[in-house]
Amino acid sequence: MSWGVAYQVVAYAAFVICLFAAVRIWIKSGWVQGLWQLVVLLGFVIVYWLLESYAHLRAPFYTYPPGPLIYMIPYFTGFPTYAPVMDPCATQAGSEIPLSVLLMEASLTFGLLWTARLLVVVTTPTFLPAPYRALLIPFMTGLVALLVDLPLDPILSDSCECTPVTNTVNPVCPHDADEVDRQHGGLTFWQWFAEPEAKFLDQWYGVPMFNFAIWYCAPVALAASAILLGWMGPVSSWLAAAIQALIAFVFGVAAFTAPSTQPPKLQLALMVLAILVSLTIVFPAWSTFRRDNPFRWEFVVPSALFALFPLVALLAGANGMQTGSWLLVVSLVATLLTLFFLIAPYWKWP
Secondary structure (H helix, E strand, O other): OOHHHHHHHHHHHHHHHHHHHHHHHHHHHOHHHHHHHHHHHHHHHHHHHHHHHHHHHHOOOEEOOEOOEOOEEEOOOOOOOOOOOOOOOOOOOOOEEEHHHHHHHHHHHHHHHHHHHHHOOOOOOOOOOHHHHHHHHHHHHHHHHHHHHHHHHHHHEEEEEOOOOOOOOOOOOOOOOOOOOEEEOOOOOEEEEEOOOOHHHHOEOOEOHHHHHHHHHHHHHHHHHHHHOOEOEOOOOHHHHHHHHHHHHHHHHHHHHOOOOOOOHHHHHHHHHHHHHHHHHHHHHHHHOOOOOOOOHHHHHHHHHHHHHHHHHHHOOHHHOOOOHHHHHHHHHHHHHHHHHHHHHHOOOO
């Protein structure tokens, strides 16, 4: 079995498990709660499809080449201000996205969202008053999603310097060092093209910083939106609802504006600031989280699969990856922290 097939099996299996979780809630808690889970899960798929489409239009430095992943769907092109950036590095570099990528993003967010919900018990005393403790959920979801993507994107993608060799209708990063200045070799499920003068395109093993900004902001916005719309039940107060709405709006705008052909240094500073604020909000409440929930494997497995897959591929030397020791260290730490988060709701540590 190729790595591409294995990834797609993992992505589709994770989504099916999330569907099973929704059906199980439907059976145990009634059709209203079950339907809400399905709406949220499918809504995540749609939002990520729109976000991927917009990112592809506004920052065309990556493409999903034909071959590794199948079952492609077209990008959405009906934005009111449809103005694709025609960059010579990736002019018309593909017009479709693998369905498995969208299912991965939606399943990961859904699993992390539920894990955060199980941890946060709104009746537990914390530094936050009762109506506002659900605010912890979006920030935890975004932080762990970012943690998963730190090794996932560099290992599953590929990157090379933009040259006339790669500037074709379906560009592929060649593995011949004589043909092109190769930046990083991963599994080539998607590919980044870096211009020599655009240093922001190769900030973490060939992946630009705005990609990680999206991976943080989008889950935060989606989690806040789900809570605001009643996914956890009615919001306890108008002020709590207003704060959730503000979080959803600010981080949603940030996710859709992050892709850029010329991202300013301010973007990195704001991202670091947002992460520090999130950690400041989450960590003081960690000791109050509930850790004796009945085990819910359907919320653990999807996210765990995506945390483990890149690490296994890296350790196996898949595709002859040219990766440095720091990527291995970060992969190990990120995977362990993610697994710790996933089992935290069920682990009664002292």
